[in-house]
Amino acid sequence: MSAWDDVRDLIDKCDADGVAALVVTLDDAARREVAKQLPGHLKHIRLYLDSWRGAGDHAEALRAAGTGTIAAAASVASWLTRRGLVGADERVDDTRRLLDLVGTRPPAWQADLAARLAGKLRGRDPSYELTASLIHRTGIEPPTDDGFIVNWVSAALGHQRMADVLAADPLLDTLLPRIFHAQGVGAALQWEGRPTGDTWLGGLHALATDGRVDRAMLLDGCVGRFLRGGTALELRFFARLHQALEPTRAEVAPRARDYLRLLPSAPGTVAELALGHLRELPAVSPGDFAEAVEALMYRPEKKLVRAGLSWLDRSVRLTPEYAEAATAALVSAFAHESSDVQERAVRLAVKHAAHLDPAPLRDAAAALPADLRARLGVSEKPGEEEPVEGERPVLLVAPALPRVEFPPPITTAAELGAEFTRLAGDSFHHPGWLNTERLMAGLVELTHRDREAVRAALATVPVRTWERSEDDPLAWLWAAMRAVASPSTSSPAPRLPARYRISVPHLLILRRMAELVTAARADALPPVLLATPTSADGHVDPAELLARLERLEAADMNPASADLQQALLRIPRRVDADVVSRAARLTTPAGRLVARWLSGEGLADPVVTVRYGYAEGASHRWFDEGQPPEYHYDPRAASFVAASPVGLDLVDPLCRDPETSIHRLGGYMNWWAGVMPSHREVVAAHLLPFFNWEWSERSPRLPILQDLARADGPLGSAFAAMLVFHLNNEDPAERTAALDLLLALAAAGDLPAADLGDQLGHLVKNGMVTLSRVIPSLTEAERAGAGAQVWQAVTAALPRVLPADGERPPSGLADLIALGVRTAPPGDTTPIPGLAAVAARGGSSRMVREALRLTRLLPARREPLPARRDPTRPEEM
Structure with a gap:
């Protein structure tokens, strides 16, 4: 070996x-x-x-x-x-x-x-x-x-x-x-x-x-x-x-x-x-x-800031030559994010007023809430002017929404063939809803204009097999293209999913696609589609809509039902009077229906509400029916829509309560804002149940809300709930983007601030959102100039989250009340149920101190303190 x-x-x-x-x-x-x-x-x-x-x-x-x-x-x-x-x-x-x-x-x-x-x-x-x-x-x-x-x-x-x-x-x-x-x-x-x-x-x-x-x-x-x-x-x-x-x-x-x-x-x-x-x-x-x-005033730890202020107090009292440095430090403290620090700085400014320079302190008081400015003897912020009646305050920061480019129309058969070839060759390429509309319009108009040229251009498009064909709009578009390219050899058409499996907005999208396939197979494509949008938000220009109707009348053709109903839903909320007069001359049934909608006799704004509950077996119970057993606690949000029916088979279901069953498909939700661009809160009502199933510290669906923000119509509780979900997202980048969206809506006057606060309170109370994660975004919004909207949100949220006797307050409640102190306008009499009871608890907790400060700012409507709260009485959820 x-x-x-x-x-x-x-x-x-x-x-x-x-x-x-x-x-x-x-x-x-x-x-x-x-x-x-x-x-x-x-x-x-x-x-x-x-x-x-x-x-x-x-x-x-x-x-x-x-x-x-x-x-x-x-x-x-x-x-x-x-x-x-x-x-x-x-x-x-x-x-x-x-x-x-x-x-x-x-x-x-x-x-x-x-x-x-x-x-x-x-x-x-x-x-x-x-x-x-x-x-x-x-x-x-x-x-x-x-x-x-x-x-x-x-x-x-x-x-x-x-x-x-x-x-x-x-x-x-x-x-x-x-x-x-x-x-x-x-x-x-x-x-x-x-x-x-x-x-x-x-x-x-x-x-x-x-x-x-x-x-x-x-x-x-x-x-x-x-x-x-x-x-x-x-x-x-x-x-x-x-x-x-x-x-x-x-x-x-x-x-x-x-x-x-x-x-x-x-x-x-x-x-x-x-x-x-x-x-x-x-x-x-x-x-x-x-x-x-000066360095201590910029520390994030309040303990260090307070220690610095104590040192300042002692030093100025013993050595007046430190007064100049003390003035500069107090100016910094006035801008601190903590109301505790601001209050203490004001107390020191008043205490040592004889040694301090009043001019920089008076200028810095603009960062203080009204009650602290009053204690300094500054009743209004320097340079602040009375707002003009009916004038919306301008935000200091109003970020623009991400821009969406509106694609140009397809004008030649060769271009159409190239687009479908690209779609066939890239399995990861998704054209988006605007480009899909562009492909539909190009296929219809070019085929009607020169069928043989289109067939020659489409003959070279590779064959592609689509998965999930029954609920994929692109599979239907592909079937329509193949029917035009080779009618004798086209593959079987997809079948619409069972009604119980598909959400209503998705159904309208697929029904319109199915009409296209049927017309292509029958060699009966119209000269134009009515519902093709003319703007990136999904609207159809009313004058262009009339021109399309006139082309159909000239071809002696009636519009397809789903295409007509989709076009009605894409009519803008404001229509010129001359367009309305021109529409009154239309004589076909479709023309008269469009004329009525253009004149304002179409769909009125539905009422959307949001309700919170929990799952109990296969059924659903709401919180106002009694709190669930702890082991059944499974929060859910559902939206409800109430509207007068208009007699259209695809429009009326959109204006009824959305289905919340998990068996229904929520696919292609990024297309839904374009389905009802004049009634975006209704779209939000249909989206909310699907957002809520992920409820949602992670859901990356902010682009859908941005699409709704670009659309038109009132916004309310459903949209507000989804915005709160995104302000609660665990990803800081998502929270920042949600804040930008909030500011853009506030600058446009479209932010449903009261609904935002009400939904924030609901979601915090039901354990679906962490208040301390949302507060920084609201604070940034206030700093950006949206103080009036933040005040509306705070006053709506507080009654939901203020604790009853013996109840533990949510983390971040003191910061929410402090935000109210900073944003409350002088003389406001907004009632905040439960605030006086919290302020009267006594003790040295920050929540109680901030509640006391806020009650002092609202003297005209102080809530009487109840003699004793009955802990057995159920609280309103």
Whole structure:
């Protein structure tokens, strides 16, 4: 047997001691043979074990074999730190065995191995003990690599007498200063909580007290580590070490500038530590004070802002020359998003008015709510003018909706063939509803104009098989194209889905497509389609609609039923009088029907309501019928539409309650806004049940709402509920896009603000939306200039979410009330049921304080406080 066979047998038996004893007896040739075979055998073992744990129990034997046979020190270092031989199995503890093997090599080789191992250590590496022992043995300069420092720190963890262990360590003086620089030390020591005898905190504190370690070095190291930055977890150990050292004023004073540099952006715990030491100094220069308090006013942590204001209060009271810096800080505090901070800043401004400059404070008061401006003696915002009666306030920020390009018509048979060829060749290409309308119109008009040219152009279009053909509009369009291209060989037409399986807007789309297929198969395509839109929002220009009717009359043809009804639904809400007069001259039944709709005798605005309930088995119960058992809790929203029938078989179902069954198809919902572009709230009513089935921290359907925003007609509860869902989306980008949509609607005067607030209250109350996730968007809307609309939303939402006695308030309620404080117009008398009861609870909670502030802003309609609320009485949902 070869030397490799003997070594391999011992490795496979996991006999590391046997391997070590054997390899020292081998000659150079045998060692080279073993070293050559080791990498392949490691791969074989890992494949055999099929384990993420690497070589498992074989690791120690493999490490011994490599250390005893591989020639170059650099290659041994790579082998010992190789993935699969370290870090995966905590039982690897072979330092003594490997030291004996390394001891057979020359001293220079051992020193080279020690230096190379130190540079390769990562995390808590089992090769650290070997490396440290070799450093002691060879006497080389201790390395300062980050990996070695982290392992040095980690190796000492858990010793009962940490101070004695560190004091006896010959590497202490060289390596200790490096712990403030090496990446990973903070993570290794982040869980040390108190300076006890078995912790680094306790050991370093004891050594600094005894003079074994320089206190100044430790303090400089901590402050320097803070200045280099990092997360709160990465800096936690150093903050606790700094705290344990308890620096004196004499030690803080020369480092004051460094502490000031920490205030703007250091993690909260570090900034709080720095501020605490600065406040203990007997004096800070006015310039340093101004820099410090200004930085604190921009911190997101209210605790730090309040601490800064307390420091300002004390400093101005004792040292009036700080007044200029205090004025600048209060100006910043007036614009803070927290009403608590604003209120405290106003209190300080009034308290120290004799020392402060009133002009910048008066200008900054524009950011304050009305009650705080009044306490400053500023009744109106500077420069604020009375609004003109009936004039809509202009938003400061009004983002435009994403633009939709209206496609040009198809004018030649060759262009039509190219479009269908593209549709056939790209299985991922979807033309969208506007392009589909364009293809339908082109197929109809060009075929009527020159059938043979169209057939020649379509003859080369590849054959494509459509899946889900019965409910896919493109499958019907394809069937119509094939019927025109080769009537004798066209494939069977799709069949309309069963009525119980399809939503009403989708049915209208498919019925219109089915008419096209039927006409193409009968070689009876009309000269024009009535319902082809003339604008990107789906409307048909009334004058163009009349011209199309006149073309049909001239061809002695009647419009298809679904095409006619779709055209009626696409008539704009405003029609010129001369078009109405021209339509009155039409004589066909279809012409007279269109004339009535153009004159305003068509579909009146239906009433849409939204109701919330829960599933109970196969049935549905509403919350006003009693709360569900907890284990049945399954919130659902459903919309209801009420309208007078117009006698049209496809229009009337659109104006009845949408079906909510999950068996119905909600496909092609991004086409629905174009079905009823003048009645967008009705479309929203049909969309809501499908949105709600995903209810919806994730639903990426905002483009559908943007299409509704481009359309016309009133918006109400159904649209508002879907907008709230998107403001609650877990994706920040989706929330930002939803906010832009809200602002665009507000700028146009179309935002249903009261409905938005009412639905927000419902959805929060029913556990379908997180209030604290929606509040930031409403706050941004207020800052952008939509304060009046935000106030309407707040006053509608609050009665739904204000807690009854003993009820836990939703997270973010205090912020919602504070938003009302900031947006309430002077003299408003809007009643908010339940607000006075919350304000009268007493206590120091922020919710109660904000409720009290809002009640003071609405003095004309204060709600009387009930003597006692009966907790058994059911609350209105």
